[in-house]
Amino acid sequence: QQQVKQSPQSLIVQKGGISIINCAYENTAFDYFPWYQQFPGKGPALLIAIRPDVSEKKEGRFTISFNKSAKQFSLHIMDSQPGDSATYFCAATGETSGSRLTFGEGTQLTVNP
Amino acid sequence: KAGVTQTPRYLIKTRGQQVTLSCSPISGHRSVSWYQQTPGQGLQFLFEYFSETQRNKGNFPGRFSGRQFSNSRSEMNVSTLELGDSALYLCASSRRTGGGEKLFFGSGTQLSVL
Numbered sequence: 021q022q023q024v025k026q027s028p029q030s031l032i033v034q035k036g037g038i039s040i041i042n043c044a045y046e047n048t049a050f051d052y053f054p055w056y057q058q059f060p061g062k063g064p065a066l067l068i069a070i071r072p073d074v075s076e077k078k079e080g081r082f083t084i085s086f087n088k089s090a091k092q093f094s095l096h097i098m099d100s101q102p103g104d105s106a107t108y109f110c111a112a113t114g115e116t117s118g119s120r121l122t123f124g125e126g127t128q129l130t131v132n133p
Numbered sequence: 134k135a136g137v138t139q140t141p142r143y144l145i146k147t148r149g150q151q152v153t154l155s156c157s158p159i160s161g162h163r164s165v166s167w168y169q170q171t172p173g174q175g176l177q178f179l180f181e182y183f184s185e186t187q188r189n190k191g192n193f194p195g196r197f198s199g200r201q202f203s204n205s206r207s208e209m210n211v212s213t214l215e216l217g218d219s220a221l222y223l224c225a226s227s228r229r230t231g232g233g234e235k236l237f238f239g240s241g242t243q244l245s246v247l
Binding site (some may be wrong): 051054061064113 | 168176177225238
């Protein structure tokens with residue numbers, strides 16, 4: 021019940037295209053859903069996050085869509101750029117979990133020029 | 134403002150040895166958490182410390198331990214190293230503990246156990 025399932029494992033997109041990564045969770049106690057971006061040799065960096073009281077959050081080219089009833093959320097990267105090539109992790113946590121994040125398996129995104 | 138600093142960056146040990154990894158959080162951050170990252174298991178939570186107290190612990194054996202000092206710096210220790218302990222160990226800090234706090238990760242310590 022603690023797992024977060026992420027798909028696809030890898031994704032190749034052309035420059036200017038839309039990248040979509042999906043995640044699903046089971047634990048209804050989760051109430052905070054961040055996305056992290058990780059470049060080789062670096063730690064993950066927070067990209068964008070959402071709480072279940074909204075269905076969508078947009079920051080620049082990055083949008084999270086959230087479906088509470090389906091317990092699914094997704095990251096959309098509009099106008100994908102080669103510099104977006106990285107590994108993306110969805111995560112989830114609840115108020116009582118402290119800083120304990122449950123991460124998805126990760127998606128290796130490659131944006132071809 | 135300096136980010137989260139982890140030392141050493143790389144470490145090579147042999148089975149049976151023990152190792153200590155260090156993490157200096159962002160100034161003003163009082164929560165430090167540790168994660169293990171491997172290709173097979175992904176990112177897994179080890180433990181969290183807040184104000185020198187362990188607040189949360191993941192599903193790792195007792196060989197993995199940690200502590201936090203009064204200046205919020207943290208160390209984690211792995212005793213009796215096993216080959217499977219080879220991983221990138223990441224430290225993250227935040228101002229407070231609690232779901233929704235923004236975590237800032239360091240670049241990690243890459244541990245190789247031979």
